[in-house]
Amino acid sequence: MAVTIRDVARVSGVHVSTVSRALTAAHLVKPETRARVLAAADQLGYRPNRAARALSTRxxxxxxxxxxxxxxPFFPPLLKAAQAQARARDYHVFIADTDEQARVEEELVHSMAKQVDGAVLVAPRLTDSAIASLAEELPLVVVNRRLRGVPGVLMDVGAGARSAVEHLLGLGHREIALVSGPGRAWTSGEIERAAGGIADEHGVLIQRIGPNAPTEEGGRAAAEEVVASGATAVLAHNDLMAFGLARRAAELGVDVPGDLSVVGVDDSHLARYSTPALTTVNMPVAEAGRSAVDLLLQAVAPGGSTGTVSLETALVVRDSTAPPRRDDAAG
Amino acid sequence: MAVTIRDVARVSGVHVSTVSRALTAAHLVKPETRARVLAAADQLGYRPNRAARALSTRxxxxxxxxxxxxxxPFFPPLLKAAQAQARARDYHVFIADTDEQARVEEELVHSMAKQVDGAVLVAPRLTDSAIASLAEELPLVVVNRRLRGVPGVLMDVGAGARSAVEHLLGLGHREIALVSGPGRAWTSGEIERAAGGIADEHGVLIQRIGPNAPTEEGGRAAAEEVVASGATAVLAHNDLMAFGLARRAAELGVDVPGDLSVVGVDDSHLARYSTPALTTVNMPVAEAGRSAVDLLLQAVAPGGSTGTVSLETALVVRDSTAPPRRDDAAG
DNA sequence: GAGATTCTTGCAAACGTTTGTAGTCAGACC
DNA sequence: GGTCTGACTACAAACGTTTGCAAGAATCTC
Structure with a gap:
């Protein structure tokens, strides 16, 4: 039924091994022969069977x-870029969704192991040691996780959080809250550390609220506590949470940014679309997707090197931040 | 290195073929033998090599x-659901992005053909005949495209558009515009036909504007023409366009929904997040993703049947629609 | 112009499974 | 007690490639 290398061999009058070489190791066959083989392959519409190839080459x-x-919304642009990069390198990509469950993540790596040359774990929820042990089974690259021995792509969310807090301080805020996300995520720790550090330098104490689910609901849930805390500004773990927080605050009669400045993290399209448009930390997700694939391909290649790339983030100031009200500052 | 069926055979003291059968055709081996094999497989951490299996079973x-x-934003929830459904059936999914290019779509089907049992084309940009010819090469299911001979999942966007127009008519609008999307999309035709039909029944003429790119930019681009047309209400091809349109209208000093009611299509999260929240036609994308996978799996199965499933849509009324201003109606 | 290289190609084994065929064995049947 | 049946298992070929090895042809070297 399907046309195989054998058919091509017959039509072009050479042995299958010659066809194979003509296709994958051009320099090993005489140019004229190769031309004949390619012509036959083309004419027959031959497409190599990757399963067979995989079996042979591993x-x-x-x-x-x-x-x-x-x-x-954080993930799709990353997926899109990673997929495009892979395709440019003639790789196909399997995609899998863990539903935020660490166990599923682990099981997926196992079940993929024999089918892929390597995998990218984006913002993994697994413990470091679990990832390390998976990495022995299959070449892995992690995104937004620092792990010795496993190549990774890090978006410098710490620097972004620092800029965000500096921005708020610069506006005159002195009562700043931090709504944190899932404890397991690497970004959570980075944000807390950086925000705390820069606030410290300015003699300001940041109130931490959470952890919460990294969703709009999580943001809403944190809103009352934020308002009650008397904070005039808040940095949320991500845009979704910032958005939920702002919405809920509005329902509570708190004006954003008049009474409360809100900063998110991610710069997902959400940030541009919401009202007020969200001040947020831009994450270079497309770049991260590409880098992750490149890193993985390097790791997988014969003389595979392993490294970590760090990408810069940048604060994007929009309409959800403003100076605190005079009376707030006085009170 | 990796553990194969051969290792399992050795450890459990049987022939490889027995191991194979123990794993895939339980009734063909004695229960005790099977237990021994499974124990060995488990102990060794055996995972079948799917490439080898594929080679043998096709x-x-x-x-x-x-x-x-x-x-x-229309696609991710669909992808998520499709992927989950596939996984539940023990299938893995390749994902590919065509960048809206028909040629890429075609090439992807070809390059995937040998690696998958079938593929789902979501909102394809190819011509009917191109899809039909691809379908001979590989079992295909299309989403939001009607094509004889190729199973499909259709979201009844026509009914949704009809409800939307009825809603606008009910509010008292008589000057209604339709901002259409890419001419090639099946949904474009459906929406136009349905909207035109129901408007006709009420003796109202709908002004068609476009076609435009199905993006925020496309919506922005159409805004001036909509405003100039004197329409008091507009139905956009999708949420992104509705959103861009509403934004641009606001910039032009046109109040939404006071001066202009805007209705989108998709009910992406964008619709809930934007201000004003968008009245839109809800599309059952998750359901569509699941159905597409089920349909494909049926088509691929031995006695493969082929069919079309149609899913209902529903108008979701939010804050972007309101009765027309008196003076507008009078003018 | 003979030996040494280098090219070019064919042969056959291997990759890890599945599956048709055939063999063994125990019990059933008469 | 011999034959038949059915359950169970081993053997070996096949799936479509790649690749080490070897052989023959062509080219080079002196």
């Missing part, structure tokens, strides 16, 4: 992309 | 998911 030409939640 | 256990733009 390389599948496939990559895995494992994320916590495809529908979370 | 079934890969993989599915392809091809979409125009992963980052367009």
């Amino acid at each position: 390389r599948t030409g496939n990559l895995g992309l494992i994320v916590a939640d495809i529908a979370n | 079934r890969t256990g993989n599915l392809g998911l091809i979409v125009a733009d992963i980052a367009n």
